Amino acid sequence: MLRRTKDLVVGRRPVEVLAVLLTVGAVAPIETPLPLLALVPLYGIAAHRSWRAAAIAVVALAATVLAHALLYGPADADSVLAVTLAMTTIAAIVAAAGVVAGERRRARERERELLAEQAAAGERLRIARELHDAVGHDVTLMIVQAQALGATAGDEAVRAATDAIAALGRRTMGEMHRTLRLLRADGAEHHPQPGLAALDEVLDGARRAGVPVTVAVEGTPRPLPPALDASALRIVQEAVTNVVRHAGGAPANVTLHYGPEELELVIADEGSAAGDPGAAAHGGHGLAGMRERAALFGGSLHAGRRDGYGFEVRALLPYPADAEMP
Secondary structure (H helix, E strand, O other): OOOHHHHHHHHHHHHHHHHHHHHHHHHHOOOHHHHHHHHHHHHHHHHOOOHHHHHHHHHHHHHHHHHHHHHHHHOOOOHHHHHHHHHHHHHHHHHHHHHHHHHHHHHHHHHHHHHHHEEEEHHHHHHHHHHHHHHHHHHHHHHHHHHHHHHHHHOOHHHHHHHHHHHHHHHHHHHHHHHHHHHOOOHHHOOOOOHHHHHHHHHHHHHHHOOEEEEEEEEEEOOHHHHHHHHHHHHHHHHHHHHHHHHOOOOOEEEEEEOOEEEEEEEEEEEEEEOOOHHHHOOHHHHHHHHHHHOOOOEEEEEEEEOOOOEHHHEEEOOOOEEEEE
């Protein structure tokens, strides 16, 4: 509870909390510690918003202290000025500390992203080498042996079959070479990953496979960071793929709920209780991959049988603390 309150005050809703504290502090006819308490959301604004927002917050806090001092504080102007300057100085120091902490946090995030990109690039190169050295070698041998068998076979049917095998092997080599070029390409050459805007295109594949899929959107849709957007799409895609594999063609529903602090994804099918829950519930790599995607953003994913029948996947993806509010 304490952690959630801290996250709300400092990370997610510092502007709203500061506004409430300053409003109450300005109109309260007695001395209150609210201006001091306001330093907490002020730090959150400085750390998670822009320095301009922090400067505005400092000015608002100073104005509130001045207004309260004029209305209910000491009568002499020197005391009013002293109180206001003291609180403004403290607020400026807190805001500066928050700005520095925010810059350091963003620098660490950029460093982690760079290290992750470097690790991914290294892994892509390793996979490319494995494909080229192992798979490419074996497929080439398959083509050569098929062509040799076809050249020595007297049966026309055998020759046609070996020609087809060789043609398939050449097509496979062509696809593998294209994959190798993508794996070895620089990140700047890659197209942006699709997000939830491409959801209908993804679900059309399931519909063509005979699975009726409906989509419901709850709340007000909001722009999502590209990485979160792409991961949300992949979670839905993998969950719907499990529906196609294991729900026996039963209808499925996809719900996107845009909450104030997180995006909720619910993918539920209406498969019968006599279906194959084991494969879907313990699908290993599929569910593990979805959980890993959710965990990357501090979220969670739960999957299991619904009451009576069907299977449900529910993912919660919190919005980044410094994401733009709608």
